[in-house]
Amino acid sequence: MEKKLKFGIPKGSLEKATIELFEKAGWTIDVHHRNYFPEVDDCELEMVICRPQEMSKYVELGILDAGITGKDWILENNSKVVVVEELIYSKVSKKPARWVLAVKEGSGIERLEDLAGKKISTELVQFTKRFFEERGIPVEVSYSWGATEAKVVQGLCDAIVEVTETGTTIRAHGLKIIYELLITYPQLIANEKAWEDPWKRKKIQQIAVLLKGALNSHKKVGLKMNVPASNLEKIIAILPSITSPTIAQLYNKDWYAIEVIVSEKEVRDLVPKLLELGAEGIIEYSLNKVI
Numbered sequence: 001m002e003k004k005l006k007f008g009i010p011k012g013s014l015e016k017a018t019i020e021l022f023e024k025a026g027w028t029i030d031v032h033h034r035n036y037f038p039e040v041d042d043c044e045l046e047m048v049i050c051r052p053q054e055m056s057k058y059v060e061l062g063i064l065d066a067g068i069t070g071k072d073w074i075l076e077n078n079s080k081v082v083v084v085e086e087l088i089y090s091k092v093s094k095k096p097a098r099w100v101l102a103v104k105e106g107s108g109i110e111r112l113e114d115l116a117g118k119k120i121s122t123e124l125v126q127f128t129k130r131f132f133e134e135r136g137i138p139v140e141v142s143y144s145w146g147a148t149e150a151k152v153v154q155g156l157c158d159a160i161v162e163v164t165e166t167g168t169t170i171r172a173h174g175l176k177i178i179y180e181l182l183i184t185y186p187q188l189i190a191n192e193k194a195w196e197d198p199w200k201r202k203k204i205q206q207i208a209v210l211l212k213g214a215l216n217s218h219k220k221v222g223l224k225m226n227v228p229a230s231n232l233e234k235i236i237a238i239l240p241s242i243t244s245p246t247i248a249q250l251y252n253k254d255w256y257a258i259e260v261i262v263s264e265k266e267v268r269d270l271v272p273k274l275l276e277l278g279a280e281g282i283i284e285y286s287l288n289k290v291i
Contacts, residue, residue: 005045005194005203008059008067009038010052014186017089018068024217024288025210044203053123056081056189065194066204072099072163072184076127081189085208087215088185090165096185099124100167102175103159104152112179115139115159121151122161131181149173213289219264220290224283229254231277238273240266261290 009018009029019029019038029047031038036049048064055069056079066084074081090097101120103109109118116137121144122128132139144151148160153173163184164170167177188208194200227235232247235258239245245260258279262270267284274282 003044003199005200006063006065007045007047007207008055008064008069009047009049010055010067010069010186011036011049012052014052014068014070014090015049018186021087021089021211021214024214025207026288053077059189059191062191062193064191065200066188066190066207068186068188070097070184071187072097072124072127072182074187074189075182076124078126079189080192082192082195083187084190084195084204085188085212086185087188087211089215090185095165096183097163097165098180099127099161099163099182099184100170100177101159101161101179101181102149102152102170102177105174105176107158109159110178112137118158119156120159120161121148121157123148124161124163127182128161149175209291210289213291216290217287220261220287221264221267222259222261222285222287223267223270224257224259224281224285225274225279226250226255226257226281227274228278229256232256235274235277235279238270238277240270261287 009015019031022029027045028041029038031049038047038049040047050058052069053073053076055064055067056074056077058064059067059081060079068087088096101112109115112135116139119140119142120128121142123144125141125143128141142157144160148162149170150173151157152160152175161181162170170177188211190204195204236245239258239260240262245258248257250257271282
């Protein structure tokens with residue numbers, strides 16, 4: 001019987017970014033309209049799209065062998081899973097998201113303690129309850145089905161706990177952030193029994209390594225060039241690199257070939273300096289993975 005790994009892709013805001021990350025890592029995923037079982041060009045993988053809020057439950061129960069979901073939902077569900085890798089990316093950037101506590105401007109609420117006896121609305125109910133219980137602050141936490149920011153404005157609650165990347169939407173509703181509860185980012189998680197299975201563990205680790213490599217290559221490029229031996233040390237001195245640059249002597253022993261990985265932004269300042277030091281044949285190329 002052909003072995004397969006059931007892997008969960010988060011539906012919603014992270015779906016597109018996750019599929020693009022897989023493609024950069026080497027897998028092509030074909031998502032059909034309203035189909036929760038996308039095709040993937042790997043006979044050892046079976047992909048399932050499901051809500052990130054439920055992902056850790058499915059992985060814990062073994063319905064899925066592994067999947068990607070936010071650290072926030074793992075904590076919310078108090079799921080017992082193996083965290084294989086932290087993958088820091090989001091729907092609009094490569095930065096983690098934040099769950100923050102926000103109140104209406106001019107409300108007089110400035111500290112956590114000011115919320116004693118107040119109402120808080122959030123999608124992250126269990127985590128928020130535990131957060132305030134651990135600090136001995138009595139609050140009433142209710143579930144929000146959406147449009148959470150508007151609930152404070154309408155007077156339906158005194159504060160909200162909401163996820164944000166930039167805080168722009170929160171501020172646009174006349175709210176201010178008074179506390180950061182949690183920094184969250186996607187995590188590749190595995191079912192405990194699946195992790196104990198040698199074949200599944202190896203497959204999950206393969207996915208983790210390649211996804212991490214794809215993330216590591218973000219906004220990095222490779223540079224190749226030929227440099228005169230007379231200026232080799234000067235050129236090496238100005239080259240930023242993950243490790244030391246790769247150097248090989250050319251057939252013409254007065255010249256060397258250098259290859260290096262640098263930040264995309266560094267190239268604009270670096271290339272003119274390299275040219276001044278006699279570098280020739282400078283080639284910049286994009287990267288899919290840095291492992």
